[in-house]
Amino acid sequence: MAVLWLDAHNDYGEFVPGVCSNHKNVARHIASLPNIYRLVQVGVRGYSVYDECNQAGEKISVITPASLRQNGMESIVAALPESLPCYISIDIDVLDPSCAPGTSTPVPGGLSFSELKAALRAVASARNVVGLDLVEVNPEKDIGQITSIISCHLLLNSLGAIMRRQKAEAVVEEQLQKQTV
Numbered sequence: 001m002a003v004l005w006l007d008a009h010n011d012y013g014e015f016v017p018g019v020c021s022n023h024k025n026v027a028r029h030i031a032s033l034p035n036i037y038r039l040v041q042v043g044v045r046g047y048s049v050y051d052e053c054n055q056a057g058e059k060i061s062v063i064t065p066a067s068l069r070q071n072g073m074e075s076i077v078a079a080l081p082e083s084l085p086c087y088i089s090i091d092i093d094v095l096d097p098s099c100a101p102g103t104s105t106p107v108p109g110g111l112s113f114s115e116l117k118a119a120l121r122a123v124a125s126a127r128n129v130v131g132l133d134l135v136e137v138n139p140e141k142d143i144g145q146i147t148s149i150i151s152c153h154l155l156l157n158s159l160g161a162i163m164r165r166q167k168a169e170a171v172v173e174e175q176l177q178k179q180t181v
């Protein structure tokens with residue numbers, strides 16, 4: 001499958017012997033799995049000492065907020081092969097801290113709520129999304145539960161877009177079956 005990774009960080013930290021897996025190197029683990037053909041990282045910004053993911057060839061592509069604004073949501077869809085099922089992982093810090101402050105490692109210059117919603121809708125309506133998660137919400141750092149509320153909206157919107165596509169596909173299949181009878 002392909003993985004769409006929405007995050008301020010590339011989480012591509014080195015494996016350290018004796019230290020178990022953690023949130024800094026999970027993307028490196030995922031990229032090393034044999035059934036992962038593409039990892040598309042969107043929203044990465046700020047400083048990183050792990051640039052290897054930029055040198056991983058075709059398997060990993062990185063779309064920064066600046067490049068997303070220049071090339072549009074279609075650039076994310078284009079990076080995800082149509083033939084592959086797609087898993088989406090949202091780290092809430094992909095959003096700008098001004099709209100999602102309730103997270104432990106905020107980085108300025110992130111996506112707006114509308115941009116992230118549009119990106120998720122674009123992918124969910126054009127690709128076969130088979131799974132979705134949302135991580136790194138920290139209620140202790142939140143202000144008036146805004147990050148929790150925004151996270152619920154994002155998940156519900158994404159599920160809605162995924163189900164709309166599945167329903168449309170089911171209708172097409174039904175029509176095809178009727179034609180062949």
Ligand SMILES: [Mn+2]
Binds near residue numbers: 009094
């Ligand atoms: Mn992150």
